[in-house]
Amino acid sequence: MTSGTGQRQPGRDSLQPRVVWLHKDLEQLVIRFLRRKEGDVQRMRAALLDEDFDSIERAGHDLKGAGEGFGFPELSVLGAKLELAARSRDKKLLEAHFATMERYLKRIQVRFN
Amino acid sequence: MRIAILEDDTSQSELLSHWLQLAGHHPHAFEQGANLLRALQNESFDALILDWNVPDLNGVDVLRRVRQQLxxxxxxLFxxxxxxxxxxxxxLREGADDYMIxxxxxxxLLARLEALARRARHVQDQAEVLxxxxxxxxxxxxxxxxxxxxxxxxxKDFDLSVLFLRNIGRLLSRGHIRETVWGSNAVVTSRTLDTHVSRIxxxxxxxxxxxWRLAAVYRYGYRLEHLDQAAMQRLTADDKAAAV
Structure with missing residues (x-):
């Protein structure tokens, strides 16, 4: 996992998916959170088509704030990168971050105990 | 503690509420600053958690109004x-007591909230004997x-007495009293609450x-006041005059 500030394009495996063990109490919250984040990727892609960088920056900011609390520090790092890339209006970097986020969400394995 | 959360990100708000509930607190979430300010006209809280970037009034605007207008x-806690x-x-200069990134x-988060409340004496003396x-x-x-x-x-009379005696001088909303004494899910009419207050x-x-004076504040709630000697004499004289 990289912890840079989004100035360079992330490599294909810069956010290695992992098995995450979380407390059973969090199960419903986490399921909803991950579902929302999947939706966020689609919304950010649509926002990029409209060059609505403010919306992407906000979504990145929210992801940065919430990811680690839910047990996904990689998503907080990615949120910070999205926020910065949106601020600098770097479309290519944003597309790369969207792909990384999508891949991460697809491959993450969450277990509850 | 009864805690209001201003947070427009649903996931973050749910997570904070969950953490607070697990710790035995009563969270109340608001997505917009104006809604929180409206609630504060009629409700009391032991602490506020404010996010900065929220729609309409941002967290600092809300904080200013809480301090200057209310x-x-x-x-x-930001x-x-x-x-x-x-x-x-x-x-911090506008009046926040603590700030977390x-x-x-x-x-x-829980430790900081408890420290704030302790300093504000809202959870004064969780001691067994008061x-x-x-x-x-x-x-x-x-x-x-x-x-x-x-x-x-x-x-219930006991719980109500403890709530007031731990919050002397503080205006407590009806919602706050109901939630603390009867719990979040209980349905308690205003009349029931008034009856218990009158009884204690x-x-x-x-x-x-x-x-002492256990005063009702119209459309809001109650406040228990410990009167000084002068106030006692004034109020007793007023009562006598009213009785004549």
């Missing part, structure tokens, strides 16, 4: 992604002595001639 000293030094300084950690004026309240045996004599109280006022002698 004249409230409720403890305020929880925000804004990490610039000048942002932190601005929030997201992502926040659960135990640290000794105030003529009262001795034992929370373990759930008994109240007044001038050394046990007062006959029901379970009589049983504990919370009246001006005994140095």
């Amino acid at each position: 004249h409230s000293s409720v403890p305020v 929880v925000t992604g804004r990490n610039r030094e000048d942002d932190i300084v601005l929030a 997201k992502p926040v950690r659960r135990l640290e 000794e105030i004026d003529a009262f001795r309240v034992d929370c373990q045996t759930r008994t109240v002595l007044r001038h050394g004599k046990q007062v006959d109280l029901t379970a 006022r009589n049983k504990l002698g919370l009246t001006p001639e005994h140095g």
Whole structure:
């Protein structure tokens, strides 16, 4: 996992998916959170088509704030990168971050105990 | 504690609420600053958690109004992604009591909230025994002595008495009282609440001639006041004049 500030394009495996063990109490919250984040990727892609960088920056900011609390520090790092890339209006970097986020969400394995 | 959260990100708000509930608190989430300010007109909270970037009024605007217009000293903890030094300084200078940068950690958040409330004396004395004026309240045996004599109280009367005696001078909303004494899910009418308040006022002698006043505040709630000598004389004289 990289912890840079989004100035360079992330490599294909810069956010290695992992098995995450979380407390059973969090199960419903986490399921909803991950579902929302999947939706966020689609919304950010649509926002990029409209060059609505403010919306992407906000979504990145929210992801940065919430990811680690839910047990996904990689998503907080990615949120910070999205926020910065949106601020600098770097479309290519944003597309790369969207792909990384999508891949991460697809491959993450969450277990509850 | 009864805690209001201003946070427009649903996931973050749900997570904070979950953490607070697990720790035995009563969270109330608001997505917009204006809604929180409206609630504060009628409701009391032990602490506020404010995010900075929310729609309409941002967290600092809300904080300013809480301090300057509502004249409230409720403890305020900022929880925000804004990490610039000048942002932190601005929030603290506007009256925030503490500032945390997201992502926040659960135990640290809870510890900071408890510290704020302790300093504000809202959870003063979670001690088992409270000794105030003529009262001795034992929370373990759930008994109240007044001038050394046990007062006959029901379970709810006891909880209500403890709530007021732990919050002397503080205006508590009806919602706050209901939630603390009867729990979040209980359906309690205003009349039931008023009846219990009236009963403890009589049983504990919370009246001006005994140095106390348990005052109703119209459309809001109640406040228990410990009167000084001058205030006692004034109020007793007023009562006598009204009786003539």
